Amino acid sequence: MPRHHLGWATSLVLLAAAPSAYAQYTTTNPQTVTDTGRLFKEPFRPLTRGWMMCVSIEGVRLIEAGQSDLAAAQPARMACTREWANLRGVVGKAIGLPRADRALGQLFESFKIKLRGDYLASRVAAIDADGPLTLGSWAMYPIRRGICYVRTRSSDRRYEYKIGRMDGDPTLLITGHSRGSVTPGETRATLDIISPDNTISRQVDISWKPAGSDIQWQIPLGDDLLTALTRATSIALRSGSTVNRFPFPDLPMSARDFISICPAPLPRG
Structure with a gap:
């Protein structure tokens, strides 16, 4: 398998x-x-x-x-x-x-x-x-109650995004190229969620690891930040002198609800 x-x-x-x-x-x-x-x-x-x-x-x-x-x-x-x-x-x-x-x-x-x-x-x-079901551009992965995620890529295919839960709070993963050096052991950064009407900035815990020639960032989210992502057009991670900006695909409210509930998978006919 x-x-x-x-x-x-x-x-x-x-x-x-x-x-x-x-x-x-x-x-x-x-x-x-x-x-x-x-x-x-x-x-x-x-x-x-x-x-x-x-x-x-x-x-x-x-x-x-x-x-x-x-x-x-x-x-x-x-x-x-x-x-x-x-x-x-x-x-x-x-x-x-x-x-x-x-x-x-x-x-x-x-x-x-x-x-x-x-x-x-x-x-x-x-x-x-089987081919995952989709919510907008996001593919759905219902694993079991408490574990689920959605996945998509940026329009230029440079970044992959996953948002989901693993028996805990929602987490955002971004895989792609870093615009600057990433400091080993770095655990805090400022997350900017940018929407047409405002920008939400929040100090967040982060972790990262190499993913081939790219970097994968892991960012725990609260439910409020998950909701804010439904209005986002781009996001940024600021740490020290390094700023990584990411175009953010449209996240439907239905995808947010799926992640919030993280239900048991339904049988597929």
């Missing part, structure tokens, strides 16, 4: 290729974060990889059988109880079972995030194969 990636989706690379990329934490407890990181190092790494490979294979199998990521997570875990018990036993002897269970709980959360990425990829592939 072909894999198509959303910029904000978890990397689908397995631990065998890039173990450290797999760890994503839902806790800020320093001890638990440290202990979870140790699972990816010797002497725990082989057992961690064995469990993760097992649940990854089982999770993908369940997804390809029609399960959502939410439905597949626990059955995949139950299919790999031997690997889990072996890992828990070794880690528990080294750091004690209470700490081990907290770290392993975070490992399972990491798996669920990865499984969400796998499910996203499978749904995107299926939607692309």
